Amino acid sequence: MPPGRPRRTSFPTISEVAAEAGVGRASAARALGDYGSVSPEMRRKVEEAARRLGYRPNALAWSMSTGVTRTVGVVVGDVSNPFFGAVTRGISDQMHTEEIDCLVASTDEDVVTEAEIIEALVRKQVDGIIVASTAGVDHPVLHLEAARTLGVPVVLVDRVLRRFEAPAVVLDNVAAARAATQLLLDAGHRRIGLVWGPAVGDHPTGPPGDTLSTIGERFEGYRDALAAAGLEVDERLVAPRPATLADAPRATASMLTLDDPPTALVTTESDATLTTLRRLRDHGLRCPEDVSVVAFDDAPWTDLTDPPLSVVRQPAVDMGRHAARILLALMAKTGADTGPDAAEPTGTVVLPADILVRASVAAPRA
Amino acid sequence: MPPGRPRRTSFPTISEVAAEAGVGRASAARALGDYGSVSPEMRRKVEEAARRLGYRPNALAWSMSTGVTRTVGVVVGDVSNPFFGAVTRGISDQMHTEEIDCLVASTDEDVVTEAEIIEALVRKQVDGIIVASTAGVDHPVLHLEAARTLGVPVVLVDRVLRRFEAPAVVLDNVAAARAATQLLLDAGHRRIGLVWGPAVGDHPTGPPGDTLSTIGERFEGYRDALAAAGLEVDERLVAPRPATLADAPRATASMLTLDDPPTALVTTESDATLTTLRRLRDHGLRCPEDVSVVAFDDAPWTDLTDPPLSVVRQPAVDMGRHAARILLALMAKTGADTGPDAAEPTGTVVLPADILVRASVAAPRA
Numbered sequence: 001m002p003p004g005r006p007r008r009t010s011f012p013t014i015s016e017v018a019a020e021a022g023v024g025r026a027s028a029a030r031a032l033g034d035y036g037s038v039s040p041e042m043r044r045k046v047e048e049a050a051r052r053l054g055y056r057p058n059a060l061a062w063s064m065s066t067g068v069t070r071t072v073g074v075v076v077g078d079v080s081n082p083f084f085g086a087v088t089r090g091i092s093d094q095m096h097t098e099e100i101d102c103l104v105a106s107t108d109e110d111v112v113t114e115a116e117i118i119e120a121l122v123r124k125q126v127d128g129i130i131v132a133s134t135a136g137v138d139h140p141v142l143h144l145e146a147a148r149t150l151g152v153p154v155v156l157v158d159r160v161l162r163r164f165e166a167p168a169v170v171l172d173n174v175a176a177a178r179a180a181t182q183l184l185l186d187a188g189h190r191r192i193g194l195v196w197g198p199a200v201g202d203h204p205t206g207p208p209g210d211t212l213s214t215i216g217e218r219f220e221g222y223r224d225a226l227a228a229a230g231l232e233v234d235e236r237l238v239a240p241r242p243a244t245l246a247d248a249p250r251a252t253a254s255m256l257t258l259d260d261p262p263t264a265l266v267t268t269e270s271d272a273t274l275t276t277l278r279r280l281r282d283h284g285l286r287c288p289e290d291v292s293v294v295a296f297d298d299a300p301w302t303d304l305t306d307p308p309l310s311v312v313r314q315p316a317v318d319m320g321r322h323a324a325r326i327l328l329a330l331m332a333k334t335g336a337d338t339g340p341d342a343a344e345p346t347g348t349v350v351l352p353a354d355i356l357v358r359a360s361v362a363a364p365r366a
Numbered sequence: 367m368p369p370g371r372p373r374r375t376s377f378p379t380i381s382e383v384a385a386e387a388g389v390g391r392a393s394a395a396r397a398l399g400d401y402g403s404v405s406p407e408m409r410r411k412v413e414e415a416a417r418r419l420g421y422r423p424n425a426l427a428w429s430m431s432t433g434v435t436r437t438v439g440v441v442v443g444d445v446s447n448p449f450f451g452a453v454t455r456g457i458s459d460q461m462h463t464e465e466i467d468c469l470v471a472s473t474d475e476d477v478v479t480e481a482e483i484i485e486a487l488v489r490k491q492v493d494g495i496i497v498a499s500t501a502g503v504d505h506p507v508l509h510l511e512a513a514r515t516l517g518v519p520v521v522l523v524d525r526v527l528r529r530f531e532a533p534a535v536v537l538d539n540v541a542a543a544r545a546a547t548q549l550l551l552d553a554g555h556r557r558i559g560l561v562w563g564p565a566v567g568d569h570p571t572g573p574p575g576d577t578l579s580t581i582g583e584r585f586e587g588y589r590d591a592l593a594a595a596g597l598e599v600d601e602r603l604v605a606p607r608p609a610t611l612a613d614a615p616r617a618t619a620s621m622l623t624l625d626d627p628p629t630a631l632v633t634t635e636s637d638a639t640l641t642t643l644r645r646l647r648d649h650g651l652r653c654p655e656d657v658s659v660v661a662f663d664d665a666p667w668t669d670l671t672d673p674p675l676s677v678v679r680q681p682a683v684d685m686g687r688h689a690a691r692i693l694l695a696l697m698a699k700t701g702a703d704t705g706p707d708a709a710e711p712t713g714t715v716v717l718p719a720d721i722l723v724r725a726s727v728a729a730p731r732a
Contacts, residue, residue, distance in 0.1 A: 071469070071490065080451035089446060092471070101486060104445075104470045105438070105458070124437065156472075227402055277670045299667070304643045306672030 019050035051339035068220045073121035075131040084297040089318020109134045117144035128327045132158040136210040153330035157323040168348045169323040176353035177221025180294040184264040193237040193262035196274040264292040264365035288362035389417035439487035441497040455675040456604035456686020475500045481509035494693045498524040502576040523689040526579045530677035534687040535715045542719035543587025550630040559603040563638040629730035630658040632634040654728035674724035
């Protein structure tokens with residue numbers, strides 16, 4: 001005998017519901033399982049009996065017979081990052097309206113961990129997966145291909161993958177980074193640095209296929225804004241890829257000790273922002289008097305830092321909601337859900353960011 | 367026919383593994399399912415064949431036969447709150463070492479939502495549940511009783527419940543709040559206010575049974591420190607319970623407009639801290655010159671606010687790890703897991719906090 005937990009004797013059975021309703025067991029099963037033909041009167045009698053007895057279907061048995069687990073996987077870089085926290089919130093709020101639960105996992109921006117998580121989700125037969133993949137934009141993603149081949153629909157969020165055609169919900173990163181850089185150019189800055197967080201793929205000025213789409217696109221927007229102002233990218237002002245979060249301070253620090261250091265910085269996510277503010281402080285540099293800052297992501301604390309930060313505000317909760325609606329539509333097509341109608345768009349949805357101006361941008365020192 | 371997803375033809379079957387290994391199907395099943403008696407040589411042959419074919423057991427079928435889903439439920443107030451984010455992180459890191467996944471859900475500090483979540487988790491036959499319950503410390507928690515009756519072990523984290531005896535991992539809240547208050551008393555303050563977040567249960571000076579254990583205990587530590595200094599609690603300095611997060615600003619504001627307003631505040635969690643800093647700013651009050659602040663929870667941004675905050679640092683990741691280890695021990699007893707040995711402590715674990723002094727406390731204005 002395999003080990004098992006104590007038998008759950010207090011679940012009323014379908015037979016007991018059938019007896020209570022005064023109908024046959026097969027009819028009760030059809031009504032409770034919501035399949036096959038059942039008259040409205042029969043359904044009403046069975047449902048009332050089920051309610052009286054506190055009947056609850058065994059979810060595992062139901063899943064075995066239907067192939068539907070009413071569970072989806074949500075895979076992000078780090079759920080405690082405020083951006084991913086908000087995306088996850090949007091997804092689970094939307095899924096909750098369909099009584100679907102979310103298995104949430106963090107990859108720590110490691111692609112091997114991501115592949116392990118995806119495999120575990122597929123083995124649990126989730127009905128679908130939403131993933132902010134940590135793979136480079138041109139990398140093969142066999143783990144996602146495998147999931148889809150095995151019948152699990154996949155929706156991308158935050159980041160697209162060129163070698164895996166799937167519906168995606170992303171920010172207009174090029175426009176957002178261009179606007180952030182423009183804000184600094186308009187204030188008179190010409191030496192503008194770009195600071196990454198722990199998730200980059202490879203360096204944006206290196207082989208492009210190794211870079212996350214968000215990073216590549218934000219670099220593109222930064223470069224475009226500089227070019228429109230007649231400026232070229234100075235690679236010393238683009239922080240090298242930190243191998244780990246712990247390495248990030250060193251990367252930013254090297255930029256600040258140049259002979260001609262940046263007078264302004266764009267940070268591409270919340271961890272990079274916190275690190276940057278700490279490094280400025282360590283170097284005795286004041287914001288915005290010595291260095292101006294525009295930060296990606298309107299984390300809840302960005303109006304309370306010294307100074308309050310001008311930020312690129314991503315519609316993170318909406319990104320999650322959109323991704324969830326698209327996944328529900330895909331699940332409806334594969335029979336895993338009968339929720340919203342199948343006319344829901346399933347292509348790439350690009351959402352705009354806006355910029356919230358606070359007090360972290362000033363003119364460069366004369 | 368019930369609706370189903372396309373059949374997964376690419377899972378190799380046990381029969382195929384048996385043929386590949388040159389053994390009988392029953393032997394292969396015993397070796398792969400890790401039950402019954404199998405010779406080491408047989409096990410080796412079957413495992414090698416399984417590896418060659420890329421065999422992966424159908425997790426649902428395996429769960430049906432063993433009653434084990436290798437999934438646990440994690441139920442917290444709000445996973446995007448940095449404290450709960452860290453607790454959840456500790457739990458999932460520990461569970462990951464046993465290849466167990468976490469279903470994470472937020473109650474929004476609503477007890478009806480919590481009951482719905484617990485019911486859904488039980489129906490999915492999770493192997494165990496870790497919950498920071500939003501029920502008052504003396505409230506009945508029938509949803510948790512029901513889960514345990516149905517064979518699902520429950521571990522409490524952050525908050526205890528007097529009417530539900532279960533292992534728990536909590537902070538020494540009385541000592542932590544006493545130390546926070548003492549820090550302000552030592553700086554010369556006599557008018558010290560206490561500010562809650564959205565999760566309180568009922569007001570701490572009202573019927574005690576309606577209050578979360580954390581809130582009641584932190585109030586006790588605050589009161590004890592005042593009493594030792596010969597001071598009584600002024601109820602006008604204990605923020606009334608905000609019905610929702612949106613109401614919190616008003617509660618704090620009413621304290622600041624008293625004829626004899628507080629010269630110092632203790633905030634009991636991160637949302638309350640952010641709200642308090644905003645209200646001080648709205649009232650043109652500077653920290654620490656006009657009002658000193660000690661904040662519960664060393665959120666990642668607390669060293670970058672204006673001013674950097676003196677905080678009560680909870681070992682949140684450790685709390686999660688401890689709770690996970692206790693749950694694993696309980697699961698081993700019910701046969702849901704064969705992981706760590708059953709000698710693991712299963713009583714209440716009380717962890718100490720420490721205080722990190724930064725720049726938000728000064729002497730009161732003369």
